[in-house]
Amino acid sequence: MPKINYNDSINFLHKLTLRRVWNATKVLSSFYISRIFGKPVQWGLPMSISFEPTTSCNLRCPECPSGLRAFTRPTGMLENNFFRHTIDDIYKDIFYLIFYFQGEPYLNKNFLEMVQYASSKKIYTATSTNAHYLTDMVARKTVESGLDRLIISIDGTTQDVYQQYRVGGNLNKVIEGAKNIVKWKKELKSKTPFVFFQFLVVKPNEHQIEDIKKLAKEIGVDEVRFKTAQVYDYENDPNQLIPVNEKYSRYKKNKEGKNIAKNKLANHCWKLWQANVITWDGLVVPCCFDKDATHQLGNLKNESFKEIWHNDNYKQFRKELMNSRKNIDICANCSEGVSVWKD
Numbered sequence: 466m467p468k469i470n471y472n473d474s475i476n477f478l479h480k481l482t483l484r485r486v487w488n489a490t491k492v493l494s495s496f497y498i499s500r501i502f503g504k505p506v507q508w509g510l511p512m513s514i515s516f517e518p519t520t521s522c523n524l525r526c527p528e529c530p531s532g533l534r535a536f537t538r539p540t541g542m543l544e545n546n547f548f549r550h551t552i553d554d555i556y557k558d559i560f561y562l563i564f565y566f567q568g569e570p571y572l573n574k575n576f577l578e579m580v581q582y583a584s585s586k587k588i589y590t591a592t593s594t595n596a597h598y599l600t601d602m603v604a605r606k607t608v609e610s611g612l613d614r615l616i617i618s619i620d621g622t623t624q625d626v627y628q629q630y631r632v633g634g635n636l637n638k639v640i641e642g643a644k645n646i647v648k649w650k651k652e653l654k655s656k657t658p659f660v661f662f663q664f665l666v667v668k669p670n671e672h673q674i675e676d677i678k679k680l681a682k683e684i685g686v687d688e689v690r691f692k693t694a695q696v697y698d699y700e701n702d703p704n705q706l707i708p709v710n711e712k713y714s715r716y717k718k719n720k721e722g723k724n725i726a727k728n729k730l731a732n733h734c735w736k737l738w739q740a741n742v743i744t745w746d747g748l749v750v751p752c753c754f755d756k757d758a759t760h761q762l763g764n765l766k767n768e769s770f771k772e773i774w775h776n777d778n779y780k781q782f783r784k785e786l787m788n789s790r791k792n793i794d795i796c797a798n799c800s801e802g803v804s805v806w807k808d
Contacts, residue, residue, distance in 0.1 A: 473659040480560045480589045488558040496738040505783035510558040513740040517566035518543045518573040525632040527704045530756050531567040538758045543745040545575040555770050556586040564592040566742050571598040577610045584611030599642025608649045615658040620665045622676040629669040647685040661688035666713035667706040699724045730791045749773050754795040
């Protein structure tokens with residue numbers, strides 16, 4: 466059983482208020498009532514949201530729309546004023562904010578200002594980065610911003626292996642960025658951000674699982690997590706990414722030897738009751754699997770978050786999910802229950 470980081474847990478609990486706990490209680494109750502009666506009931510507001518700082522990225526990862534420059538939706542940067550306006554509307558109820566959807570957050574020049582603003586509202590903040598922009602100065606500003614959790618994507622312990630998935634990436638920059646964060650946490654005597662290496666396990670790097678644990682310990686990051694890779698054409702796996710070790714795969718072989726998804730896709734999904742995603746330009750979508758925002762449930766430029774959360778689009782989407790989740794395209798490759806392991 467993986468160790469639970471005491472400081473991170475205590476930090477998370479400090480973000481709770483009576484109002485946020487009451488909101489979480491309503492959300493959880495409505496989710497189970499929905500499952501019991503087979504009809505969607507939604508009380509309260511989400512406990513967690515993901516805000517997209519940008520769709521831009523410096524890398525070209527083979528299974529990422531941002532890396533492939535393959536978006537069908539517009540690309541751009543989240544504006545600071547729009548972000549603040551939205552947070553002002555919902556911060557009293559939510560307590561977890563993920564600064565990530567697609568793209569590299571640090572490419573948005575106002576990113577750390579937005580983190581600082583959310584932190585001032587006592588929201589637990591997290592982000593995921595490829596760590597190429599964590600210079601000494603940026604690392605210090607990151608620690609000072611109040612960011613609670615920093616996920617560093619590092620998918621190899623040698624450059625030749627790392628670059629097979631993180632195409633265009635430089636492993637030395639990633640390691641240096643991680644060291645900078647660890648240094649400034651010590652210098653500023655800060656318990657945050659909680660830093661962990663996220664290792665996306667694919668066939669080219671699965672032999673380095675023990676090596677990444679050693680590297681993390683040498684640098685002084687708090688934890689290592691292993692994540693399964695989403696492969697769009699998993700039946701054929703054209704990029705040869707699905708690992709041999711099925712423990713670290715979202716897929717398994719059927720009797721005919723073909724790859725199939727492990728998830729059985731039951732007609733319910735906790736995310737649709739407690740979380741959602743906001744794109745850089747204000748579109749509200751169900752979850753992080755809707756990368757091209759094809760299931761637009763509302764637009765924050767036209768209506769408030771609270772109106773969108775309870776509107777007819779959301780009600781209809783939850784109803785469809787509870788009737789036949791397997792027929793919703795973004796659910797077909799869902800990793801719910803098989804995505805991340807801690808070590």
